[in-house]
Amino acid sequence: GFYGKFGGAYIPEMLHPNIEELKDNYEQIIATEEFQDQFRSLLKDYVGRPTPLYFASRLSEKYAAKIYLKREDLCHTGAHKVNNTIGQIILAKKLGKKRIIAETGAGQHGVATATVCALMGMDCTVYMGELDIQRQRPNVERMKILGATVVPATSGSKTLKDATNEAMRQWINNPVDTHYIIGSVVGPHPYPEMVARFQSVISEEIKSQLLEKEGRENPDLVIACVGGGSNAAGAFYHYYNTPEVRLIAAEAAGLGVSSGKSAATTALGTMGILHGSKTLLMQTDDGQVVEPHSISAGLDYPGIGPVHAHLFDSGRGEFVAVEDEDAMKAGIELSRLEGIIPAIESAHAFHALNMISFKKDDVIVINLSGRGDKDLDTYIKWGGY
Ligand SMILES: Cc1ncc(COP(=O)(O)O)c(/C=N/[C@H](C(=O)O)[C@@H](O)C(C)C)c1O
Numbered sequence: 589g590f591y592g593k594f595g596g597a598y599i600p601e602m603l604h605p606n607i608e609e610l611k612d613n614y615e616q617i618i619a620t621e622e623f624q625d626q627f628r629s630l631l632k633d634y635v636g637r638p639t640p641l642y643f644a645s646r647l648s649e650k651y652a653a654k655i656y657l658k659r660e661d662l663c664h665t666g667a668h669k670v671n672n673t674i675g676q677i678i679l680a681k682k683l684g685k686k687r688i689i690a691e692t693g694a695g696q697h698g699v700a701t702a703t704v705c706a707l708m709g710m711d712c713t714v715y716m717g718e719l720d721i722q723r724q725r726p727n728v729e730r731m732k733i734l735g736a737t738v739v740p741a742t743s744g745s746k747t748l749k750d751a752t753n754e755a756m757r758q759w760i761n762n763p764v765d766t767h768y769i770i771g772s773v774v775g776p777h778p779y780p781e782m783v784a785r786f787q788s789v790i791s792e793e794i795k796s797q798l799l800e801k802e803g804r805e806n807p808d809l810v811i812a813c814v815g816g817g818s819n820a821a822g823a824f825y826h827y828y829n830t831p832e833v834r835l836i837a838a839e840a841a842g843l844g845v846s847s848g849k850s851a852a853t854t855a856l857g858t859m860g861i862l863h864g865s866k867t868l869l870m871q872t873d874d875g876q877v878v879e880p881h882s883i884s885a886g887l888d889y890p891g892i893g894p895v896h897a898h899l900f901d902s903g904r905g906e907f908v909a910v911e912d913e914d915a916m917k918a919g920i921e922l923s924r925l926e927g928i929i930p931a932i933e934s935a936h937a938f939h940a941l942n943m944i945s946f947k948k949d950d951v952i953v954i955n956l957s958g959r960g961d962k963d964l965d966t967y968i969k970w971g972g973y
Pocket residue numbers: 667668669691692693694695696697698748771772773813814815816817818819820885886887888889931933934957958959
């Protein structure tokens with residue numbers, strides 16, 4: 589359960605039984621034909637996979653490269669999060685769980701969880717920071733329409749970190765009949781590995797689609813935004829051990845890495861424990877979590893998944909930090925170049941193109957993690973269009 593020196597399961601003793609049960613069972617359950625058949629058929633007929641690998645010709649012209657967009661924004665629910673919740677809900681049923689709990693920040697993971705709970709007829713409670721409830725109202729209402737209960741997290745910065753703390757507290761109190769669907773490659777082992785495996789369908793498809801379109805499985809660069817890091821983990825998964833494929837991770841610089849209002853964990857973080865995992869996180873000298881900032885709720889997270897901490901530490905990944913203003917402008921630029929309004933999180937990945945060097949005609953895949961519908965209020969308030 590380690591990625592280099594990062595990962596592990598540093599959890600309160602009371603949570604041990606849940607984590608042990610998951611660790612002992614998940615691999616053998618997902619290896620069964622029954623699980624795979626159900627997982628693959630729901631991804632195909634319910635989520636709408638494979639998602640297109642779209643050649644963005646106007647973008648390619650402007651940036652003098654061959655740019656493909658992996659359209660996770662076209663997944664059912666509007667983002668990649670559902671790839672993971674489909675996997676975890678099938679697993680939860682196999683483990684005989686009755687109730688599902690989850691945390692969410694941007695609300696996409698919350699919607700993806702509420703969606704699969706409705707699909708499987710399971711009770712669903714989503715914990716969400718009070719601040720996030722205000723800035724992602726459309727997703728809050730969608731969760732309620734789907735039958736989930738949304739519980740505001742009122743402690744701390746009232747964002748994802750606090751929602752995760754609340755969800756973990758609930759899970760400790762209801763260990764036997766409840767499964768906690770974590771929305772990113774964070775948390776105690778086996779979660780980071782399990783979520784990455786469910787999301788790895790993204791790079792599995794990129795390989796075969798690129799082979800068909802470019803006669804090669806490997807792009808020169810893969811670019812993805814990183815909040816906890818699940819869409820990036822999925823897009824990078826089958827390329828980790830292919831050094832000729834550059835892995836570019838776009839974090840949220842917020843108002844600037846040195847502004848004190850940022851979520852650029854690899855730039856500002858140090859090693860510590862967050863939500864049960866040893867990773868990099870933004871913390872004070874005495875280990876208190878520093879409140880992050882990003883205009884996008886999905887990247888507004890003070891930590892990062894251990895796999896990305898390792899990619900950073902080992903130099904295998906290239907990390908850039910994209911500021912709020914640049915991300916918003918990138919969202920508008922993509923809308924006007926390709927007719928796609930991206931989630932603001934995904935706009936961070938798109939802006940990374942301006943921050944890295946690449947050769948003419950390099951084949952570049954940008955993971956478009958979500959669509960911009962959930963962010964209309966933010967785009968409207970920003971007004972720069
Ligand atoms: C459209 C979209 N793109 C990217 C992200 C960042 O999450 P990762 O892919 O796990 O880094 C997100 C994150 N959404 C989470 C959520 O909806 O709860 C988020 O707030 C946290 C899990 C970080 C997202 O919604």
